[in-house]
Amino acid sequence: xxxxxxxxxxxxxxxxxxxxxxxxxxxxxxxxxxxxxxxxxxxxxxxxxxxxxxxxxxxxxxxxxxxxxxxxxxxxxxxxxxxxxx
Numbered sequence: 001x002x003x004x005x006x007x008x009x010x011x012x013x014x015x016x017x018x019x020x021x022x023x024x025x026x027x028x029x030x031x032x033x034x035x036x037x038x039x040x041x042x043x044x045x046x047x048x049x050x051x052x053x054x055x056x057x058x059x060x061x062x063x064x065x066x067x068x069x070x071x072x073x074x075x076x077x078x079x080x081x082x083x084x085x086x
Contacts, residue, residue, distance in 0.1 A: 009043035018064045027057045
């Protein structure tokens with residue numbers, strides 16, 4: 001189970017990626033954007049960080065669109081980023 005700090009950091013990343021302006025900022029300078037959002041890099045699982053920072057701006061947009069679609073379909077809990085509802 002993820003720690004509370006990890007869930008908070010992932011929620012911050014989710015919000016950053018869903019917003020077009022902060023998504024652009026994240027793509028250009030991911031570490032500073034994460035820090036400005038109030039999250040700590042140490043709270044983000046390294047595999048997640050590596051995957052997100054390796055993505056193109058278009059790929060980040062696709063991830064954001066998928067997250068919105070899954071929330072709207074009731075398949076994700078919108079309060080906990082990327083957490084499936086069971």
